[in-house]
Structures are given as C-alpha cells and as structure tokens.
Amino acid sequence: GAVVSQHPSWVICKSGTSVKIECRSLDFQATTMFWYRQFPKQSLMLMATSNEGSKATYEQGVEKDKFLINHASLTLSTLTVTSAHPEDSSFYICSAVWGANQPQHFGDGTRLSIL
Amino acid sequence: QQQVKQSPQSLIVQKGGISIINCAYENTAFDYFPWYQQFPGKGPALLIAIRPDVSEKKEGRFTISFNKSAKQFSLHIMDSQPGDSATYFCAASTGTASKLTFGTGTRLQVTL
Numbered sequence: 623g624a625v626v627s628q629h630p631s632w633v634i635c636k637s638g639t640s641v642k643i644e645c646r647s648l649d650f651q652a653t654t655m656f657w658y659r660q661f662p663k664q665s666l667m668l669m670a671t672s673n674e675g676s677k678a679t680y681e682q683g684v685e686k687d688k689f690l691i692n693h694a695s696l697t698l699s700t701l702t703v704t705s706a707h708p709e710d711s712s713f714y715i716c717s718a719v720w721g722a723n724q725p726q727h728f729g730d731g732t733r734l735s736i737l
Numbered sequence: 738q739q740q741v742k743q744s745p746q747s748l749i750v751q752k753g754g755i756s757i758i759n760c761a762y763e764n765t766a767f768d769y770f771p772w773y774q775q776f777p778g779k780g781p782a783l784l785i786a787i788r789p790d791v792s793e794k795k796e797g798r799f800t801i802s803f804n805k806s807a808k809q810f811s812l813h814i815m816d817s818q819p820g821d822s823a824t825y826f827c828a829a830s831t832g833t834a835s836k837l838t839f840g841t842g843t844r845l846q847v848t849l
Contacts, residue, residue: 628780656836665826665839666781715780719834725771726837728780 625649626718628729636737637708643701643732645716651696652718656726657689660713672699706736741829743840750847756814758843760827763808767829771837772801772812775824784825785812786833817847 625648635641645655654673658666670691672678678691688710690702699718703710713733717726742761750756760770768789773781787794787801787810794801800813814821827840 626780654834663842663844665841666837667839668836671836717780721834723833725783725786725833728773728782730780731778733778 624720624727626716626727626729628716628732630732631730632733632735634735634737635706638705640702640704641706641734643703643714643716643734645699645701645718645729647697647718647720647727650718650720652699652720653696653722654719655693655699656717657691657699657701658715658717660715660731662713666715669701703734706734708736710734711736741827741838741840743827743843745843746841747844748846750817750845752817752819752847752849754817754847756817756821756845756847757811758825758827758845759809759811760829760840761807761809762829762838764829764831764838765808766831767838769830769833769835770801770803770810771828771830772799773826773828773839775826775842781826814845817845819847819849821845822847 627646629644657669660666669684670678670680672693674693680686693699715731717728771786772784775781785796785799789805798815803810825843828837830837
C-alpha cells in the first residue's frame with residue numbers, strides 16, 4: 623500500500639517552455655502533498671506544501687509564479703515549472719500523506735533537464 | 738534552528754559489519770525522526786522512524802538510537818549487505834505528517 627506515482631519520470635525540454643509534473647496517490651486519498659527538489663548528490667529541499675482545494679504554501683525563496691502547484695483532488699497534485707531555464711534542471715520529488723499521524727510516502731521523482 | 742546535521746558524508750563498510758550514521762538537531766519542537774533510504778534515480782523510501790518518548794527502536798537489521806538531552810539520533814545497520822548500498826537521509830518534523838527537514842545525506846557503500 624501507500625503508493626505514490628509521478629509522471630513523467632524523465633523529461634527534456636527547451637529553455638523557455640513550461641513543464642507539468644503529476645503526482646498521484648494510487649491507493650489512498652492524500653490530505654497533503656509535498657514537493658521537493660534535489661540537486662545531484664545533495665539533500666531534498668522542500669519547495670511547497672499542498673492541501674487539496676487550497677493554495678499551496680511555498681517555502682522561503684521558492685518563486686510561486688514560477689513553480690505553480692495545483693492540488694485539485696485528493697489523489698492528484700501537479701507542479702508546473704513555467705518558462706523553464708537550465709538552472710531549473712533538477713530531480714523533483716513529491717510525497718503524500720493521508721492522515722495527521724501518517725508518514726510521508728514518496729514518489730520516484732521526475733528528472734527534469736532543460737536544454 | 739531548522740537544520741539537521743548529518744555525518745558522515747560517506748561511509749564504506751565491509752559486508753557483515755555495522756553501519757552507523759549520526760544526526761543532530763537544534764529545534765526542540767521536532768517530535769518525529771524518520772530515516773529514509775534512497776537509491777540512484779529513485780525517491781526516498783521510509784526505513785524506520787522514532788518519536789522522542791523512546792530511546793531506541795529496532796526493526797529487523799535497522800535500529801534507531803535517540804538521545805533527547807543531546808538532541809542526537811543515529812541509525813545502526815547490523816550485518817550490512819551490498820544491497821544496503823544507498824544514500825541514507827535522516828529527517829525531522831513537528832508532527833508525523835508535517836513538512837520534513839532533511840539531513841545532508843550519507844552515501845553508504847557495503848563492500849564484499
């Protein structure tokens with residue numbers, strides 16, 4: 623149980639384009655989803671916290687107009703990287719929880735490469 | 738105050754040996770301390786977690802030791818196996834389902 627799926631697993635696109643990443647909880651309803659970014663050989667850095675039906679809460683230093691998060695249902699959250707540039711190239715990972723006393727379960731990440 | 742410091746950065750252990758990774762935190766509001774294992778190109782997977790009301794928790798070959806007064810906790814991997822070779826992250830949060838603050842990670846290599 624507690625499977626979190628991300629799509630796509632790898633995307634390459636040109637600079638200036640927008641990219642959407644999906645995060646789905648497959649066998650539970652996620653009350654909260656989190657989005658992290660991980661650069662090579664570094665730790666996970668939280669970007670934002672997303673609750674179904676409400677606006678995401680962004681961490682300090684994360685541009686909310688660049689990284690658009692939508693949590694339209696209890697099983698789906700999306701992260702859209704708008705006008706992506708090479709410095710946005712990273713490994714983006716989502717996680718989801720289904721209750722106040724439940725741990726976060728992570729997806730397998732999306733590797734984003736901007737040319 | 739939100740940082741979680743993790744050491745060592747990398748670790749090489751022989752098969753069958755004990756791997757020990759240490760973490761320290763500052764924020765006394767943290768009350769949930771999980772350890773995650775991450776393989777290259779994959780997301781982190783929860784290994785084991787502890788709350789500050791216990792000093793030790795064991796699950797199979799994995800043990801967390803927790804020292805509340807020192808604000809430190811550690812992961813011990815007994816009988817380390819080559820399949821344990823991965824990056825390990827400690828983390829901390831205020832509440833189980835709350836946002837996690839991750840340590841810097843330890844790259845473990847278990848040799849034959």
